[in-house]
Amino acid sequence: LKCLPVYISYATKSGYENSNVYKVEIPENEFGQDMAVGITLKPIVPIITETEVILQPIYFEFNKSNITSDGAAELDKLVAVMNEYPEMVIFAKSHTDIRGSDSYNIKLSDRRAKSTVQYLISKGVAKERISGQGFGKSEPKVA
Structure with a gap:
């Protein structure tokens, strides 16, 4: 055997x-x-509540603000949700880790939020439906 x-x-x-x-x-x-x-x-499908769309975390490379391929895949899910709900308006929040100065991290997270907004607009989301802001290390997601 x-x-x-x-x-x-x-x-x-x-x-x-x-x-x-x-x-x-x-x-x-x-x-x-x-x-x-x-x-x-x-x-993994986004979770949609009354006040937010919950996606998987979107990570950026260290010290950069460009959308990665993994980030794009996650943002594409948001595009699909926004296409399904044409009245939905999104405010994207971006954060950094705790390294670096407060002013540097605010600028970096703001660039990341703007990249996120620009990506969604490039996918057909009307600019009136999406805005964003960086919060630096005031609300860190990764320490």
Whole structure:
């Protein structure tokens, strides 16, 4: 009696729910060959309340204000929500960590808020429906 190897895989991606465990048994005649296993991940959907749309955190690179690909994927979810609710108006808040001076962090977080607003406008959100402000390290999300 031969025991066949069993492989267990997990899949993760920012903005998606972690996968369940996928157990893959390798048939004896395919052992040692390359195999592809498809894993479907479900996107994490925004939570919509009376006063806010809750997304996954949008992180920026250190000392930068450009939107990353992960940030863009999350903001695209907000675009979809705003398209679904055409009367919705959003105020985006941006924060920094606690490093750096107060004035520097206010300027950096303000640039980040403006990048967020510009990204949404570039995706078709009317500029009257989106505004933003930086709060520096006054409300840090990461210490």
